Amino acid sequence: MNLISRQVIYFLIMACCGINLLTAQHSTRFPDTKITLSPGSLKAVLQQVQEQTSYSFAYNNDDIDHIRQTGITQGEYTLSGLLRLLQKKHHLYFQDKNGVIYVRKQQKRDTLPEIRGQVLDENGDPLPQANIIEKGTNNGVVSDFDGYFTLIPSRPDAVISVSYLGYITRNILADGSVLSVTLDPNTALLDEVVVTRNRNIAEIKKPQMSVSRLSSEEIKRIPVVLGESDPLKSLMQLPGITNAGEASSGFNVRGGAADQNLILLDGSPVFGDSHLFGFFSVFNPDVVQDMELYKGGIPARFGGRVSSVLDVHQKTGNSEEFHMNGGIGAISSRLMAEGPFANGKGSFIVAGRSSYAHLFLKLSDNDNSGYFYDLNTKISYRLNDNNSIFLSGYFGRDVFDISNSFSSSYGNAMFNLRWNHRFSENLLSDLSVIYSDYRFGLDLSFFDFEWNSNIETYSLKYDMKYYVSDRFTLQYGANAIYYDFNPGTLSPNAESSSFNYRQLDRKYAIEPSFYIDAEHTLSDKLALTYGLRYSMFQRYGKEEISIYENGLPLVYNPDFGIYEEGKQTGSRTYGSGDKISGFDNLEPRAGLSYAINDNSSVKASYNRMSQYLHLLSNTQSPTPVNVWTPSGPYIKPQILDQVALGYFRNFKDNAYTIETEVFYKKVKNRIDYIDNADLIGNNNIEREILNGKARSYGLEFLLRKNTGKLTGWIAYTLSRAEQQTPGRTPEETGINNGDWYLSAYDKLHNLTITGGYELNKKWSFGANFTYQTGQPVTFPKGRYEIDGISVPNYVSRNEDRLPAYHHLDVSATYVPKPYKKKGWQGEWVFGIYNLYSRKNAASISFRSNEDTGANEAIRLSIFGIIPSVTYNFKF
């Protein structure tokens, strides 16, 4: 959703009853003036009253036009009696303001009306994360990404205050209408106008829990390595989210694997999330508006991965003026342009980013290069009040070329066309067509071959949002994804090549799903969400499926206690469109919130998820070479069940927020790899894997300071992540003798402290400390020799740990001309990553020294202390 669609969504503008009118609010006692009436529509009756008294009426035609029969009979009425009757019969509400009687629809007596609205800026663009607070109370909410909010006031005539940093706060009487609030920028820029920015307060009365949010502003404030702010890396500062350390791709949510995260960029799935093997994420900070990570209690509209959903939204271009901004950093430079077209009916944003060539390849005299680039775009166009079109795109590549003997290129391409249509005030829809592709290519000219693999998806998605009543909202929809997997094409590129052409079996699948999700406010204290997703997955030909003796692609050899490839007895050929195998799963989701008072609540949630895709990777973090493979005859879908319980509290006038959660989750059919599994270029991957299970549990704690010059948070997670792959029969050993062992991404303790301090308008400072228990690894418990090779002796998997991982980073931002709002505006960001130069071990490996032959332990550390300077500008 974006700017224009919010405009399109026509919420009643309060102009008709402007702020000045909103001071006298209580039901007026009307005089007993006598009126003679004849029956008719409400409008006709009011007309008669107007003619016979000094009063006039103000109303919204929509509210009263449909009342054709008032129930009035021919005769005499008093004014007060008439209005009482109409109020009772037609649920209308009358207010006298200086002789004008305002007629409004009355809300149900027993429940207070929910206030729904949208906050817009002076350009009509939505303001996400604006504060909406009921005056005189602590009752407040924050607007969502599209500027929308829903607030349940504590009294019928509540005044709500809408504020956003840098904008003039507006106070509005909210009496049950849906409204659109336009905030004007605080051009006076007087220091005494203090607008509270309180974006991080916990949502007390919403059942959604386990969500981590970061806005682009917060992302830019967190000090990062080499001064390159990175949306994905910033997320690691929040509880429950870790990765394998510096320069590793992927991330782990609540002890889940990296391939269990559904990453969406404007709704398009992202299959490769990093550049330069994990140094940077694929998300350009210039175009990311904000991101939400669902760690648990995942709504039914999401599915397809079991661990988490990372929903990244691109900014919508400015629909008023053309602007550019950019940055020059140590690693990459960025440029972004945005502006309106078609007289403001449309807007665009285009952003590009590229690292410098030869970046990591400081090898003189050689013709080497290694770099990445990406392009983002979003175009929105408003057709009319009820229809808008949005187009989002992404294209990114990493390119390596080493002395022309070796080159590689890989990356994502995505495209999403969305049509937003409003059927009525209460029913909204989005229809999207999505394409996403990830490909990896490698050209090894000294072996004269090329290697290419990719995954391509096409999806069609239809989502509906229906505001049934103030207390009941339904979201439902359907989605179908078509997958085309190419696990690998090997092609010789010279006649002298000793390699043969080989195409690994392409795989095809369809994943249709349907969902319905309800958000239901039962009382002032209790709110529920409940939903159901029905997902299906079908593999189709054309493909040849191998058939194995006894149906076992992998057999256990009891003589040697090892797994070996099963004997292939034949194969079955499926023609194009023939169904090979199918799965379906019902995925219930539920959550509840119980407000202890206006400032604190407890929440609980349960979600079941299923995942039909698997990333074939047995390294600590995924690599660009890894391929995705679908569930099918030999690989079952992963199924997750997760429960979470949390306590949320805002205190000291929302200056502080505490969020704590405990979770427990388990995954079945998690694939695990046998020893010596060969995953690359393997056409029969089923001969290398076993079905295992995984579980994780933990406690997350987050304390935020939301206001003042010093803001920031402390996040702590205590958790455990384990895997088990028992043998299929009592005789088999499974993996690690069938015992539970720590997952590679188990982090017992994870503590981060992030702070920002705004000294004045020119200078602000940031600091950030991270501590994590070292990741589980397997160290040798001795050695022996075979044919002169010193072989380490390993016993159990993941029994040791790397040394603890920690670092402290600081940054300072200098804005030379903070009050300048037009023309060129610059900003310097100075940063020091890893201030005390901790040599964090990315790995410890063991080997025989080439020169002495003695065994040694080698620590690989990626970053020492790294200072950086970045210059950002806009105009």
Add this chain to the structure above:
Amino acid sequence: MKRFLFSILIISILLMSCEDTIKADLDTADPRLVIDAGITWVKGTSGSEQVIKLSTTTGYYDTEIPVVSGATVYMTNGEEQVFDFVETPGTGNYVCNNFIPVIGEEYRLTVIADGITYEATERMISVPEISSVEQNEEGGFLGDEKEVKFYYQDDPEADNYYLTRFDVSFLATSEYDVSDDSFTQGNRMFENFSHEDMKTGDVVNIRFSGISERFYNYMSLVIDASDGNSFSVPAANIRGNIRNQADEQDYPYGFFRLSQAEIISVTIE
């Protein structure tokens, strides 16, 4: 195959990062018997003299390998002919002088140590001829190292596995490479060796052997485990092919394999 692809990762990360040698404290597991039974029939020889080594595991940083003496070691062939291996006293080296190698023949190894019997069976695997040897100066990832390359013809009728060992005087350890023909079935294949320290006059000793699929799998793991490849698969105990039938869990480490091999020496030009 896998190794090429991982190399791209290693190269780019190493250039940015730093490696240092640290003292990692390691526990030592209880010692276990290691049977290094590699029977190599070098082309052009009778293959009658063979050595089998018995030792135990030791601490990871220990330089001395404890040897196992006083064991009984013998092999039998399909005709139940017995070849005794007699220890050179105190060395753990058990030597046979009358072995008869036959391609494709199945042999059984028996080792009795401390009253426990260990057994394994394997076939002797042939190796194709080295058809030509080349030298160039374009080796290594950056194409700037001296390189030795030799070619051979893969047998298109069978799945073949190869082990090559390179020894040079300037390295304390031998360099091993395994290869298979899954992508190169029936083609002219090659093995190569290059090193930044290699210079004119250095002698590269090459031993090229045919090996079984199971030994190929075993050696792949051994090579990965010994060269400290950070991107390799999770470290795990490497199970060989020698069994203790009385107590399956108390199996020895090591492998019993029989290979035909070709040995050549190349002097760098």
